[in-house]
Amino acid sequence: MTKNKPATARAKDPVAVKIGKRIAQARKMAGFKTAREFRQKLPKWPENRLSWYEAGYSMPHPRDVEQIAEITGSSACWIMFGLGPIRSGGRDLQAVRHQNLVYLYRAASEQEGSAEASFLSSLGLEAKKIAEYLDNPFQHIGERLARKIEKAGGKPRKWLDEQHVESDGLCSSFPDELRELMTIYSEVDEKSKGLLLAMARAIAE
Numbered sequence: 001m002t003k004n005k006p007a008t009a010r011a012k013d014p015v016a017v018k019i020g021k022r023i024a025q026a027r028k029m030a031g032f033k034t035a036r037e038f039r040q041k042l043p044k045w046p047e048n049r050l051s052w053y054e055a056g057y058s059m060p061h062p063r064d065v066e067q068i069a070e071i072t073g074s075s076a077c078w079i080m081f082g083l084g085p086i087r088s089g090g091r092d093l094q095a096v097r098h099q100n101l102v103y104l105y106r107a108a109s110e111q112e113g114s115a116e117a118s119f120l121s122s123l124g125l126e127a128k129k130i131a132e133y134l135d136n137p138f139q140h141i142g143e144r145l146a147r148k149i150e151k152a153g154g155k156p157r158k159w160l161d162e163q164h165v166e167s168d169g170l171c172s173s174f175p176d177e178l179r180e181l182m183t184i185y186s187e188v189d190e191k192s193k194g195l196l197l198a199m200a201r202a203i204a205e
Helices: 014-029 035-039 049-055 062-072 076-081 093-109 115-123 127-135 143-152 169-173 176-187 190-204
Strands: none
Touching: 014 035, 014 049, 014 062, 014 076, 035 049, 062 076, 093 115, 093 127, 093 143, 115 127, 115 143, 176 190
16 A cells, blocks of 8 residues: 655745745844744734745735835835835835845855855855854944955955846846846936936837
C-alpha cells in the first residue's frame, strides 16, 4: 500500500516575494521585530495574512498596502513598486544606504573568483561585521563607511545616498528598454531629469 504523498507546497509569486521583503523591511524600520508583534496593530486581519504577504505567497491588496504604509510611516508606492522615497514624509537616508549596500554586496558575492573577498577587504570589515549591516536596517552607516562602500563597489561619490532602479529586483519584470530609461533617469542630475521628461512629453504629444 503506497503512502499518500504530501500536498504540494504553494508556489511563491516572484513579484510578491519582492514586495513581501519590503513589507518586512518597513515593519522592522518601524520597530516591530516580528510579524506577530506587528499583527497586533491589525486586529481585523486573518491570522496568517501578514506572514503570507511577507513570505511572498500572496500578492497584497492595495488597501492592505496602504494600511501597512500608514502604520509603519512608509510610502505605499515604495512598498508596492520599490520606487520613490521609502518614508512617506521624505527620503530616509539610512534606509536608502542599507538597500544599496545589500545590492552591492549581493552583486559582489554573485561574481566568480574573489570579488566578495575584495569587497570586504576594501571596506576593512570581516564577514561577520558586514552581516550585521546587511541584516539590520537600523545599523547606522556613517559618512566615512558610506564613501568606502561606494569605492569598494566601483560607484561614484554619493551613489549610496540615492535610490537606484537596479537596486530593486522588481525591475527585472520590466521590459529591457523601460529598465534602461528608468536607470538613466534615476542617475542623472535634476536638470537632466527635466530635459528627459520634456523630451518624453514632446514625443507623447
